[in-house]
Amino acid sequence: MLSTWIDFLATRVGFFVAMCLVCLGTLAAGAGFHRAASGIQDTQVALENHRSAKANAALSDLLRLTIILHDARLVGHVSPEIGAEFSAALDIIHVRAEHIRTRLERFGKDDPAHAVVERKVYVQASGEAAVAALLAVTRGGDAAIASGFADLDKVSGDTLGLTTEARRAVYQYIDETGRLEEQLEIRHSAALISLARWTWVFLGAITLAGAGCLHLFRREVLGRKQRERAESRAEYLAYFDTLTGVPNRVQFQDRVTSALSMGSPASILLIDIDNFKEINDRMGHAMADAVLKEIGHRVRTEAEASGGFVARSGGDEFAVFLPRENPVLLERMCRALIEECARPVSKGGDTVHPGVSIGAASSTMVGVTTLPKYEMIMRIADFALYAAKLAGRGCHTIYDKELEQRFIDRKSMIEDLPDAIKAHELEVYLQPKVDIATAQVFGFEALVRWRRNGGIVPPVELIKVAEESGLILDLDRYMLDRATSLMSDWNRRHRTGFSISVNLSALHLLQGDAMNAVPEVLSRYGLPPDLLTLEITETVQLDNWDRVSQALSVLRQTGCRIAIDDFGTGYSSLAYLRAISADELKIDKSLVAEIETSTDAQVILEAVCKLAGSLKMDVVVEGIERESQARLLLEMDFVHGQGFLYGRPRPAADWLADVTYGPSRDADDGEVLPGRPRQTVSA
């Protein structure tokens, strides 16, 4: 309630109303003061008028005259001394009478005691009566003196009679004056009380206005402080990363841009934490956060020691600015950072051995560009980082001419890819999937190939570029369409039931509309849905698991199969297996490569085989290159495989021409039978 009023006061209208009220209050108090003060003054003037009338003195003068007459009567005559005294007393009484008269005249004219008019009339009347009586005494006395006090008894009797009359009149006058004084005293104290009341009113109004002002002032000060705090917090959030406390990308860009504009030497190092996703999945968010904080701290210390600064530029990426361009120094810095960041990080009893990859570039390497310099250095540093990651974990790459060429190639690749897809320049290569025991082909995996500038673009690079540029969605849709059409056509013409596996980037699972393509191609080409397998590789970080599993269940409703690709690599972990329900598990070739030498690899393979069995998943082992590997896998009860041993990826037409097949069609209705045909291939 109170705060509503205060809020109202703070508005323009509220302030105006409050000002008016304060002015009115002050005016009213001022008027009250004025009235009370003039009341006090009036009564004081009136009192002054009456008190100085000296009526009491007249009484003693009359008494003195009486005593003189008594003395004369005792002696029996009036001696010259007594006569002189008598005459003097008469003079004084005359003066008193005149004095009272003048007072009365003034009293009638300018006495401001208006409220007591009634008493004023009485005072006037009694005063005039007293003056008349006193003058009568003087007149009587003068007559006695003129008679030479011949008949002393008569003269003194008459004079004493007049004196008694005069005393009564004076008493009456004094009485009336006393009453008037009382009235005036009452009025005086009423005026004083009114003054005190108005003083309180005024003080109250001033106190209220002051308290209101103080409150508004306090609110203003607190509000400003709060605003300042909020502003500095917002500024912090806008310029710093809250988790690691190091500057964020925005601040980094500002500072680097201004350093570049001043022509300062500049190098940028992009630092990416290796296997960060795995740390997150296996050790939990708290540990992952601790790693980020610790790496942030270490990188910052190293960067600042070299006169540079650091920022967190992405999820698990840091960027360092160094005010130098010497390649030797850059090299040294990269090594120092990799070594420093490799020290273990411990939290809550767990320990992680992190590693980082670094891409570095300096402004001298930028060359001529239409892009802002900052953006260009970031791009080439990013490309160097990408190259470092391709080289393996814990590596660093400094951008140079060779990389620059690759960078340019990559750029033109991104530019050409959309047209290549439209112009059907991408080719479908097939690699067979076989029963390990018999080497019989039951299906194929479709792999993309792009013939460009007289060579074939390495698929891993193509896919990475396509994923980064978002073109992967078109590329995969194209491959899905081509491969399904091809296999369906082949099966129909030869009455076989080969299955086809198509690779789908996990990006599709996050961008739903691509899913529509699957039922569309199935119905367009009439391939039985269970002959289509979608191999999903988690090449991008999947955080939104709800979305992913929702997308997968939509896909499975079409009746096609889902395979988890590259199981056993950094990305496709057990966490992935738990979150996704799939029909097939493809074991990555890196595990098979070690099967003969590493007991660890064997233990993992056996465990995965059991796990997949319990989850009722079909297992396909990739990368089988030698008979010895195939034999070991058979001993471990693996059934299906894929690898150079059975055939390299080759153009679809080549493969399909080579497949020797036998009839596999239903004798009754002539339909193609889904499932595994009994064909063998000559690889």
Ligand code: C2E
């Ligand atoms: P992937 O899906 O794991 O495909 C198998 C890769 O292993 C193929 O590489 C294949 O040539 C290779 N490979 C097969 N057998 C052996 C073997 O015995 N030894 C060795 N060392 N390698 C073997 P490729 O064709 O270079 O493709 C690389 C990756 O590119 C694929 O790995 C897949 O993830 C991706 N990819 C290829 N085509 C497509 C596509 O159309 N869409 C998407 N999204 N990704 C694709």
Ligand code: CA
């Ligand atoms: Ca695959």
Ligand code: CA
């Ligand atoms: Ca694979």
